[in-house]
Amino acid sequence: MNGFHKTTKWKRKRVKILRRDEYRCQESKRYGKTEPATTVHHIYPIELYPELALTDWNLLSLSARKHNAMHIRDSHELTELGKYWQERVKDKFEEWREKQIGRYSTED
Known part of the structure; x- marks a missing residue:
């Protein structure tokens, strides 16, 4: 866990997203299954797009199992x-x- 995930802003946003998704894994929901969500995933990775770290549409409630299926842990790919x-x-x-x-184009 990096420093961002320890911030108050992230902790509040995480709870907001879990509530939005009714604490249900959105990947499991696609298949009509109910699985508790415990993790909030950044669809566009925070390492590449830190500006989207707190953007609702970039956040997805997942179970730990489904979150592990989203990216390769060693490379973040x-x-x-x-x-x-x-x-x-x-x-x-x-x-x-x-x-x-x-x-950026209007700043010139």
Whole structure:
């Protein structure tokens, strides 16, 4: 766990997301199964996109088992399942990215 995950902002956001998802694993829910969620996953990894660390659409409630299936722990590389969830929020990511590009291009 890095320092970010110990912050009050993250702890509050984590609870908010778990409540939003009714403490249910969203990956299991896709298959009509109920599994308790104990982890909140960053769909676009915090290591690559720290600006999205507290963005609701980038956060997903998962069971520990399903969270481990999202990325390879040693490399932080996403698995196919992790990439699937990125595809699901791709429109929101692209919208965010366009705003970032627009903000930087108007600063000149």
